[in-house]
Amino acid sequence: MMNVEKAPKSKIEQKKEMEVSPEYVQVAERALKGYLQLKSEEKVLLIKDRDTDGKTAVILEKAIDAIGSSRKEFMLSKKSKKEEILQLLQKYETIISISAGDYGTSDDIYDDIKETKNRFLALLDIDKEAFKPGGALEENPAELVERLNRMEALLSRARGFKITSVYGTDLNIPIRPLGERRWIKETGVLNPGEWGNLPVGEIYTTPDETRTNGTLMLPVLESTIKTHQGVDEFVKLTIKDGVIVAIDGGKSAEVLRDQLAKESKESEKEYNDPWAPYRIAEMGFGANSKARGVVADPDKSYRRAGVSVVEAEKRFGTIHLAFGDAKHGDEGAEGFHTASSHYDFVIPRNGLTVEMFTSEQDFDKKNKGQKIINDGGINFF
Structure with missing residues (x-):
């Protein structure tokens, strides 16, 4: 019974x-x-x-x-x-x-x-x-594993990325040298002592926390901050040496500023590091071909509830960047910093370009890059 x-x-x-x-x-x-x-x-x-x-x-x-x-x-x-x-x-x-x-x-x-x-x-x-039947939870496991293995083979060669978008993102993200950190694939079964989300289907690492620079434009906030499927106007994050130093925009930007300010106080109290919630902690690529995008209904207001970040970040062709706690629990992928929060921001593939560089010299000069996502088109394979 x-x-x-x-x-x-x-x-x-x-x-x-x-x-x-x-x-x-x-x-x-x-x-x-x-x-x-x-x-x-x-x-x-x-x-x-x-x-x-x-x-x-x-x-x-x-x-x-x-x-x-x-x-x-x-x-x-x-x-x-x-x-x-x-x-x-x-x-x-x-x-x-x-x-x-x-x-x-x-x-x-x-x-x-x-x-x-x-x-x-x-x-x-x-x-x-x-x-929903036929949705992200029913992605073919064998196909997902094969896709992630191929993505890992490519991404493991990366030494840096340049990310741009039609709405203003222009961000340089280096990977730490000498293979110091590996890419983690989220694919299968949870073992005792482990945690995870559903649906599965992403590959991620912690980039170089001290050398990420540029502008990140957010078309949506993380769903646990605000359930909205969009923002009132693009939220502009200015990132210097891996840390968010400015948040500009309208009401949505104000919501994010207030949330990170709250987390900053918590991190100062717990870890003596008020900047921890503002520091880049993760770069990830979605790999689930059945996962929904963050926009639930494009014909409705931006205030309409969107798709949860735990699904939207798995959508194949998207990337997500997280700020805050870099202790993911996966050996070889963790960063140096602990924070009271970890917020993932999903960057939809529409108008997105991700250029990968396989040497630090080419990354610094922005030479010989491979556009693994080109204006929304997926070129991993």
Whole structure:
């Protein structure tokens, strides 16, 4: 018999009766069995908050129940304590978070699972359409692995990139020399002590944190900062020696300035480094051919909710750049700096050009570059 421990009554609990398509539940069930290798004898901790998408919660609950696993629902709030979460980690093998809010009490999970050996699936603000049949969760695994292997073979030769876009991006991103950092492929199964997202399908590394320079124009913010599918006007980031030194634009730029200022105070308190949230921490390429772009409905206002960053960053042909914490948990790809936040900004492929250089000399002179993305066209292969 199914064993379900319920969290206190909340608005999420009040949405239990909402209808979800059985096909969506089946997609979720296959994903949990495949990526998490979730088994009926395991116990699952499902972390939510007041901003969790109700239908996403129902889909996952039904999928977990269909597998036969027991589950406990934990409601994350500002009153939650780190000790409380750590105790739960010791009782449940698998942790699934659909917490869309920003709660510092849950940040330590990424490190704690290395000791407690949980498998941690961070789904954040993912919406129900991520479970749509034929979508990103049903990307052909063999084709995805082959694609990522070919991308890795190419990117491992890179010593630097020049990124430009039709809307004003002009950014130079060097890679640290002597193969100091490797590219990490996100493809398959989560093992005990590891964490990941769904859908899968990206390859990333930490670039040189001290030599990245130029202008990055953002057509959208990260979905955990603002759920909007766009911005009121392009947000201009000026980056000097790897650090954001200016954020210009309209109301969306103000939202980002306020968020990073908040994280700066946290990082100063925790790590004595107020600049950490502003420092480049990741460069990644999407590889999932079925992942949706960040714009959910181009005919609607920019304020309409867009696609979650955990899916949008996996879209084949896009890149994403992150700022903040560079401790990804993957040996060989981590940067030097720790921060209280890690925000990924997806750069859509429309009008995007990424030129790769295979020697530091060519990168410095911008000579003999290979345009692996050329005005939105994909030229990896």
